[in-house]
Amino acid sequence: MNWRAIRAIYQFEMARWWRTILQSIVSPVLSTSLYFVVFGGAIGSRMTAIDGVSYGAFIVPGLIMLTMITQGISVGSFGIYFPKFVGTIYEILSAPVSYMEIVVGYVGAAATKSLVLGLLILATSTLFVPLHIAHPVWMVVFLVLTAVTFSLFGFIIGIWADNFEKLQLIPMLVVMPLVFLGGSFYSVQMLPPIWQAISHFNPVLYLISGFRWSFYEIADVGIGVSIGAITVFLAACMTAVWWIFKTGWRVKS
Numbered sequence: 001m002n003w004r005a006i007r008a009i010y011q012f013e014m015a016r017w018w019r020t021i022l023q024s025i026v027s028p029v030l031s032t033s034l035y036f037v038v039f040g041g042a043i044g045s046r047m048t049a050i051d052g053v054s055y056g057a058f059i060v061p062g063l064i065m066l067t068m069i070t071q072g073i074s075v076g077s078f079g080i081y082f083p084k085f086v087g088t089i090y091e092i093l094s095a096p097v098s099y100m101e102i103v104v105g106y107v108g109a110a111a112t113k114s115l116v117l118g119l120l121i122l123a124t125s126t127l128f129v130p131l132h133i134a135h136p137v138w139m140v141v142f143l144v145l146t147a148v149t150f151s152l153f154g155f156i157i158g159i160w161a162d163n164f165e166k167l168q169l170i171p172m173l174v175v176m177p178l179v180f181l182g183g184s185f186y187s188v189q190m191l192p193p194i195w196q197a198i199s200h201f202n203p204v205l206y207l208i209s210g211f212r213w214s215f216y217e218i219a220d221v222g223i224g225v226s227i228g229a230i231t232v233f234l235a236a237c238m239t240a241v242w243w244i245f246k247t248g249w250r251v252k253s
Helices: 002-019 020-048 060-085 091-095 099-125 136-160 162-182 193-198 203-216 223-247
Strands: none
Touching: 002 020, 002 162, 020 099, 060 091, 060 099, 060 136, 060 162, 060 203, 091 203, 099 136, 099 223, 136 162, 136 203, 136 223, 162 203, 203 223
16 A cells, blocks of 8 residues: 555645635534524524424534535545546556555545534534533444545545536435435424335435434434445445446546
8 A cells, every 4th residue: 555645645635625724614614503593593492302302402413414424525526526627637547556545545535524524513513502422432433434435425426527517416416405304404203104214215314313323312213224324335335436447437538
């Protein structure tokens, strides 16, 4: 493993991220703070507790996952798409760097960015609502799995996209609705039976449910099922990346 090459790619991506700190860090934190003010304060104060947890505290895990998923996909896709757009991807491919090292460098940087934002949102939430983390180890596990998995998914989108419009197509039209309908702001148990059954086909539900369980020990699905679902999705993304570099699809053309 060429750690020097991985470090070079990683540091370049992180340096580019820090140069746009207002857009990459301040903006997501402020946007999430508005969710706390509107949903947690204005609306949450008029709602009853959910399974003994105040509504403002209940939505914290969902808001963290919302930020990490969207930001992980965004920075993961742009990180690999921009070298394709400007043509510098061919310099990387011609360098003595393996495909695995390229993926680890780009996805590692994107996952770090997503993880930093998730922790910042977690810290920010304590300013609005009291938090109790029942299982901090499991919380960290879900944070890391989410950051890595969706950064890898964003990496795949960045390779697939051949223009800036496609770069936003899947995140806006597919991922964002799945996150909002995955129990970010409500419990699936509050829905009518038919919609509860339909919601279980939403893969994001399992992620948010497991992450919320690590806080309050309440979940819409079992913790084992949640871990299994995110692990399967991670394995699928890894398989897709392996196939992309094996065939050169959208990379060498």
